[in-house]
Amino acid sequence: MSKADYHIHTLFSDGKSEPEEYIRAAIENNLTEMGFSDHLTPSGEQQSWSIIPDRLPLYFDTIERLARKYRDQITLLAGIEVDYLPGHIDETISYLEKYPFDYVIGSVHFMGSDPVDLGRSFYEGKDIAKLFTDYFRLVEEAASTGLFDIMAHPDLVRVFGHKYPGDATPLYRKLAATLKRYDVAFEINTNGMNKPLAGFYPDPGYLPLFAEEGVSLCINSDAHTPERVAQHFDEAYKLAAEAGFREVAHFRERERRPRPIEEQATATKR
Numbered sequence: 526m527s528k529a530d531y532h533i534h535t536l537f538s539d540g541k542s543e544p545e546e547y548i549r550a551a552i553e554n555n556l557t558e559m560g561f562s563d564h565l566t567p568s569g570e571q572q573s574w575s576i577i578p579d580r581l582p583l584y585f586d587t588i589e590r591l592a593r594k595y596r597d598q599i600t601l602l603a604g605i606e607v608d609y610l611p612g613h614i615d616e617t618i619s620y621l622e623k624y625p626f627d628y629v630i631g632s633v634h635f636m637g638s639d640p641v642d643l644g645r646s647f648y649e650g651k652d653i654a655k656l657f658t659d660y661f662r663l664v665e666e667a668a669s670t671g672l673f674d675i676m677a678h679p680d681l682v683r684v685f686g687h688k689y690p691g692d693a694t695p696l697y698r699k700l701a702a703t704l705k706r707y708d709v710a711f712e713i714n715t716n717g718m719n720k721p722l723a724g725f726y727p728d729p730g731y732l733p734l735f736a737e738e739g740v741s742l743c744i745n746s747d748a749h750t751p752e753r754v755a756q757h758f759d760e761a762y763k764l765a766a767e768a769g770f771r772e773v774a775h776f777r778e779r780e781r782r783p784r785p786i787e788e789q790a791t792a793t794k795r
């Protein structure tokens with residue numbers, strides 16, 4: 526039986542605790558795998574919420590040391606959450622080539638130079654339908670680069686509770702088909718529960734559509750504190766199984782390894 530959480534932020538980026546504290550939380554929650562995914566913003570400009578690139582060797586050393594220390598209790602992986610910045614693809618590639626990540630999470634946090642999740646003011650006076658369409662297009666574009674293994678929080682523009690005016694089915698259908706075409710996984714991200722949205726990303730109503738398209742699934746907490754590791758996983762696994770998913774994706778050295786979801790659901794303790 527195995528269960529993983531691949532979306533974890535530590536003090537290396539904007540998480541609040543040392544890596545080891547998340548490991549203890551993961552073991553308490555009966556996870557068999559956990560992957561670190563601190564933020565990396567490959568723009569040449571240091572962002573306060575992202576890892577200082579010079580510290581990436583230390584990031585790997587730390588994970589390697591802890592992986593050895595805890596190897597009898599849990600498997601630890603070295604991932605990263607990389608901002609998709611269309612103008613900085615070469616820089617992104619150079620980081621991904623230089624370091625031996627187990628998986629790379631691609632994230633659209635920026636539309637142009639503005640982050641979509643830092644304040645409601647971003648949404649004021651904007652055409653929400655167009656915003657959703659543009660955001661989904663960026664996620665699809667990111668997936669099509671082949672740089673990423675998993676796309677994070679695929680409808681992050683819901684973070685403050687905004688809803689697509691009208692039937693969003695075509696938007697989600699196209700996104701799911703694109704992820705499938707480029708063989709990129711998506712995640713159910715439970716951290717939306719801690720935001721004004723008070724729900725998961727993506728909107729669970731569209732999960733069956735991702736399952737129908739055959740997109741690979743991860744279930745992740747996006748924890749920024751140890752208390753939130755594997756948060757709401759019971760509900761997320763249940764929703765995924767009900768939506769028709771039979772597998773979740775695990776990763777090693779950037780290779781996907783599907784695992785049956787049935788055994789995952791029964792392994793869940795919280």
Ligand SMILES: [Zn+2]
Nearest residue numbers: 606632677678
């Ligand atoms: Zn993110």
Ligand SMILES: [Zn+2]
Nearest residue numbers: 532534606747
């Ligand atoms: Zn994150």
